[in-house]
Amino acid sequence: MAAPIRLLTALVPALFATQSIAALFPRSNETTHLAALEACNQLEGLLGSPLVQSSGPSYETAATNAWNLQNSEYQPTCVVFPTTSDHVQVAMKAIYDARSQYAVQAGSHSAMKGWNTVQDGVLIIFSNMRNATYDPVKDSIVLQPGVHWHDAVTALEPFGVAPVGGRVGDVGTGLLLGGGLSWLSPSQGYAADTFKELDVVLVTGELVTATATNEYSDLFRALKGGGNRFGIVTRYELSPVHTGTKDNKTWFGGMMIFNSSAEALLNATARYVREVDDPKAVILVSLINIVVGEDLVPFYLVTPFYNGPSLPDDIFGDFLSIPAVSSTLGPMSYFNVAGTLGLGNDRGYVQHFGASALLGDEDLFLDAFNHWMDFSVAYKDNFNTTTLAFTPVPNSQIQAGRAKGGNIINPPSGGFAAVQIYEQFKAGITDIPQDVQGGIDVLFDQIPPSPGLPLYLNECDSRQKVFESYGDYELLKQIYAKYDPSRFNVEHSQGPVGL
Ligand SMILES: Cc1cc2nc3c(=O)[nH]c(=O)nc-3n(C[C@H](O)[C@H](O)[C@H](O)COP(=O)(O)OP(=O)(O)OC[C@H]3O[C@@H](n4cnc5c(N)ncnc54)[C@H](O)[C@@H]3O)c2cc1C
Structure with missing residues (x-):
């Protein structure tokens, strides 16, 4: 989502100088x-x-x-x-x-x-641990935790392999610990499902190596969705995807931009989520409002990709039939796919995420959109942009994860959409104003997850009960109690609630 954001922030003037917020941090005890x-x-x-x-x-x-x-x-x-x-x-x-x-x-x-x-x-x-290497003998990618996805993909492309990693280049490996939604996820599972071996420093300072089959297999599973709660990962060994090099244009897709047709896009997305289960197909649908003066300017970004020579009509036809203001669709290498949304390295703004998860139902999608629009209008003076984004999590992704040993998120079988609710605040705002926070809370109540679906840790609000929404929540709690019996992490580090 960051490429449009960078694009958008360039359109929005910096209205206020950043003020000192030292006062926000009174000396803790x-x-x-x-x-x-x-x-x-x-x-x-x-x-x-x-x-x-x-x-x-x-x-x-x-x-x-x-x-x-x-x-x-x-x-x-x-x-x-x-x-x-x-x-x-x-x-x-x-x-x-x-x-x-x-x-x-x-x-x-x-x-x-x-x-x-x-x-x-x-x-x-981890700014001094940024290597990404490929071992052809083991057919393994090894990432140090400080590498960013753009650098990892660039380093590995000459070997014809890629990690199942982020869709935006400047994002880092913390993505893996929250699960990870990738362009490769429909065929491979969550990014974390590709873990082969993890070096983990436990709270006591002990270093262990966790795999799916050794004595730390429970820890290994918990790290596929457990975020920063289970130890510090110092080395990720991952299964690669043999995506080919820059020259292998085996994909088709790109970016489509719309400035209207929200309802048609929502209907197309709901149907996609409900019906499409082709591991070669992937899409991200981001409905964005750019705040320009008193106006909300719609900027709807759809990025469809297919690992094949064209976008099949029975999968993407609904989207292709909606008139776009611009489109870059064409043959691509996976390297091109991974670079489509750019780096997303713009800094200097308060950013806020929230998560929901919806079954593919047109009424649910339209309802979510209407509430999000009401919220965006009500608090627009605070924002550069507001975004409602849908990442389909098809059944093929869930089954691919299970086939690789399963993760702690353990969603129910069948497809759904991970829904991201995202605001970028105007320059000069250094914390979320109380009234906006209240509006966010109301919005979350208005867009509840469909029963039984997991919230996505990497796109949540820090107060959302993400772990509780996991299929394997009870197991997660047991594993936490085993590896951190004195509860050091939850008492000495900020992170997801519920352990
Ligand atoms: C512009 C943008 C685009 C995004 N695109 C995607 C996307 O395509 N797919 C997706 O799934 N998510 C995406 N996200 C969400 C992203 O996955 C999360 O923000 C993720 O937490 C980022 O990881 P990081 O390493 O960059 O961040 P950090 O803030 O450095 O780390 C995130 C969390 O993980 C912990 N952590 C990091 N490394 C370790 C470690 N080695 N051991 C223990 N704990 C650790 C940190 O303490 C922190 O709690 C995006 C986010 C942004 C802002």
Whole structure:
């Protein structure tokens, strides 16, 4: 979704200078502060500079790196820049021993306030662990946690392979821990379903390697949807998809832009979600309002792709029959597909996500749209853009995940749409105003998930009960209790609720 956002933010003038929000962070209690200082002092002794920084240019860059402006205003007590798993072990043990608050940051794209940074605590940032490699003998991709999807896809393309990763280039590997919705998902499952082996630093600092069959197979499963709650992953070994190189134009698709026809697009999307179950087909439908003065300007972006020579009419015909204002449809390599939405690396705005999940039903889709429009109109003065996006999760994706051993999200069989509700706030707004927060809460009540469907962790509001919506919630809780019996993570790190 980021390419349109970058495009859109260019259209929207910066109305306000960013004001200091130091006042938003009153000194947390003294114990927290002292614990963080103790951890940082110990780490400065054990790892030294430049791996540990409490001020200076590297510190400032790291502390202000987050995509969501809210997360770039925190001031961690120190930042750790590991280059090896050992460094992460040392950091985690010091954090654990000192009972310090902490956070982990990979690609920085979490929209949830506080999930990838920390005030009065230790931030572990993976900006110095960014390799993506392919081992043809094992037929494995290995990613270090700091790599961004554009860089991973670019590094691996010459080998004719790609990871099942994000649809926007600047996003990082945190995507994997929330599940991961990819252009390759209909045939491969959630991105996390492609895990082969994970190196994980547990809260105590112990390093374990988890696979589907070893003694850590429960942890392995929990990491396919458990977010940042189950340990710090320092190495991802993934099954590749043999997508070919840039020269292999085996896909067809691109970007279609509409400036009207919302109802026709919603009907086409609902039908697609209900009926299409072809693992070669994938689509993202984003209905966007750009706020220009007093007006909401519709900018509807549809990106259909098919792993074949054309877009089959019985799958995409409804979309193709709606008049578009522009279209880039044509033959593509997977490399082109992965680059369609651009990098999405625009920063400097408060960003807010929320999630729902709907069965493919025209009335449900129209109802969601109408509520979202009412919300967008009511609070438009706050926004650059509002977005209602639908990612179909076809049955083929769910079954592909099960065939690979299953994940902790464990959706019911049958297709549904992951629904993302997203607002980008105007420049100068540094936190979500209370009245808008109230409007968001009402909107969530108005667009509830269809019964039994999981919410998507990577597109949720931090207060939404995502874990509770998982098919394997009870198992998730058991696994958490086993690996973190003192509940250190939930008490010392922001992240999903419900454990
Ligand atoms: C512009 C944009 C486009 C997006 N497109 C997609 C998409 O196509 N498909 C999709 O599925 N999602 C998408 N998302 C959502 C995305 O998956 C989440 O924002 C995801 O959390 C981003 O991961 P990150 O590494 O960039 O972010 P970060 O904020 O660095 O990390 C996200 C979370 O994971 C934790 N974490 C990260 N690395 C580790 C680690 N190694 N060990 C333990 N915890 C860790 C962090 O603490 C944080 O809580 C998009 C988001 C944005 C903003």
